Amino acid sequence: MSTPHANAMNGNVYATEGGAALYGMMAEFDTPADLTHAAEKVRDAGYADWDVYSPFPVHGMDDAMGNPPTKLPLVVAAIGLSGAGLGMLLQWWVTSVDYRIVVQGKPYDAWQPWVPVLFEIGVLFTAFTALLGMLAFNKLPMWHHPLMKKERFLKVSDDRFVIAIEAADPKFDPQKTRDLLAAAGGKHIELVEE
C-alpha cells in the first residue's frame, strides 16, 4: 500500500476509502466477443493507460485496442544478424589468422565451410533475443502487480476476461470510467488498490 499520488496529467489524487493509492478500475466480461466490443469502446473513448486481460490472445484484439505493432522483430533481426556476423568473425580469425592449419589443401580463408556454424550461431542469438526481448519489452519478470492482489483477477488465467483502466490515465475519472465500463457490458466493476 503506497501513499496516494497525483495523476500526472489532471493533477487529481485518487485514493480508496481506506486511504490507499488507486491503481485503477477493472471490469469483467464473459466472452471474447463482449471483451472485443468493450475494448473498442474504451479505445474510442480515448484512454491510453489501460489493458485487456484474457486467458489466450483474442483474435483481432490489437485492432480493437488500437495497439501499434511491436518493434520486437527489428531488435531480433538486428541481434540475430550480428550474432551470425560474430560467428563469421570467430571462424575467420581462428582459421585464417590465429591457428592456420592445412586441411585438405583448402585455402585458409575459404568461407564455405563456415556457413553451418555461422547459421547455428545466428539462430542461437535470434532465439535468445526473441525470448529475452519479449520479456524485456513486457517489463517481465515482475513478480508483483496491483491486479494480482484481486481475487477475481486470478480467474483470468482460467476463463475470465478483464479490462483494467489505470488511474494514471489522463482521462481517468472515477465516475465516468465506471459508467463507460458499465455501458460496455462490464460486470463486477471494482477499484484496484496500488
Added chain:
Amino acid sequence: MTTLHPDQHAAGRLAGLVPDPGAPRPWDPVTGDGTLVDDAYGRAPLVLGDRSFGSVTDTVCGYVEKGPGRWWMPTFLISAHVAALVPLMVGYLIITGVGVWGLNNRIDWAWDITNFVFWIGIGHAGTLISAILCLLKQKWRTSINRSAEAMTIFAVICAGLFPGIHVGRVWMAWMLFPIPNANGIWPNFRSPLLWDVFAVSTYFTVSALFWYMGMIPDFATLRDRAALRMLQQGGPVPWSARLRAYAFGLLALGWRFSQRHWQRYEKAYLMLAGVSTPLVLSVHSIVSFDFATSILPGWHTTIFPPYFVAGAIFGGFAMVLFLLIPSRELFPGMKDFITLRHLENMAKIILVTGMMVGFAYSMEFFIAWYGANRYELDVFKNRATGPYAWAYWTMISCNVISPQVFWVRACRQSPLVIFLVSLAVTVGMWFERFVIIVSSLAQAFLPAQWGMFYPTPVDILTFVGSCGTFLTLYLLFMRFLPMFAMSEIKNVMPQANPHAGHDHH
C-alpha cells in the same frame, strides 16, 4: 447434413441454444469419437466433450495438482532404476576405457554413434510439430506440441551423452568447443564433427527456450489456481499448494495475461518458430554430413541430408505416438484433447515420411548401380545379402513395409494398430542407423579390413539406460509440468472466436 456439426454444437450450447448433453458423446460407428468426419463444410472439432474454457483448465491442471494416478509411481521407480544404468556404465567406461565397448580397429563407430543419431532423430518430431506446423497454421498441433517438445529435449539429452563419452578421454570433451586455452589450440571449423557440436547444442538450447516460453502462460495458470486455493481455503493450506504457488509463480515470471504482452509473445513465438524450422532441418543435415563428407562407400552420398531429415521426422512421430497412445488411456479426459483425428493425422505423416525413407533406400541402390562405383555397389550388395542382411531386412520390414497398413482407413484410425506400427518404426529407425554405420564399416575397401561388430554388455546396457533416462524424464514431465498448452487449446476452441454466435466465421 441434419445433425449439428460438433463445432456448432459446442458454440450453441454456450449460447444456450442446445441443451447440455450431460453424458459423454456416444460412440459413432462412422465418425469414431466424432472427429473422423469427412465433412467438406467444416473441420473436425479439436476438443471434444463440449468443454468450456474452465473445464480445460480443470482437467489439464488436475494432472499436475492431483497427480496422474496410481500407475505413475511404480512406472517411475522402474524406469528410474533403468536410468541408473547410465551413470554405472559410463562410470565403468571412464574408469576402464573404450575397450569395454565392442568397437575394434575396423568398426570404430558402432552403437555409440547409432544411439546418438537415433536419439537426435527422435527429437525432430517435437520441433516439426511446434515450429513447422505452427507456420503452416495447423491448429491440431496445439494438443500435442507440449509433450512432443518435451520429448525433443529429453531425446537430445540422451543423444548428447553418446558423442561426449565416445571421444574416449571424456575429460577432454570441453575441447570440442572453441574455448581459449593455454595450449593455443582451436577446433577445426572445417570439420562436420565440429559443425555437429554447434548444431546439437544450438538445437538443445533453442528447443528448451521454445518449450519454456510456451509454458509461461500455463505456469501462470497453475500459480493462480494455487494462489486462489490459498486464499479460499478455510483451514491450513496444504504444503503442496503453497509449493506450487511459489514454484510456478517463480517460473511464470509474473505473467498476467495482458493483451499488450500477448502481442509481443505471439510475435516472439512466431519468430522462434521461424528460426526453429531451418534449424531442425539443419541439425539432421549436419548429422548426416558426419558421414556424407567421408569417402567411405555407403556413407559418401549426396542424398543423406534430406534422407536423414525425413527419417528423423518419421522416427520422431513414431515416438510421439508410442508415448501418447498409452498416455491417453491412462489420463482421464485426455481423449478429449488427443482425438482419433490427431492420431490419424500423425499416422498419415508416418506413412508419408515412411515412403520418403523407402524412396531413399531404393535410390541409394539405384545410384550405387548407376554411379558405376564398384566399391559402392559391393557395399550395397553386402547390405542386402551379406552378414548384416538380417539387420537390413529388419529395417526394411519395420520402416517401409509396416507403415503401408496406413493406406487402410480402419488401420490408421485404430490406436492399437498405430501403436504397434509406431513401435515397429522406432525399432526400424534404430536399425537404419546401425545398418548405415556398421555395415558400411564392416566391409570397407580391402578384404583385410573386413570384420564383424559384436556389442558387449556395456554397449547394450548403456543404450537400455538411455531409454530409461528418456522415459524417466518424460514421466517427471507428465507428473509436474502442464502436459498441454492450455492457452493454445483454448484459442482453437469454437467459443474463442470473437465472432462466435454469427453464422459465418
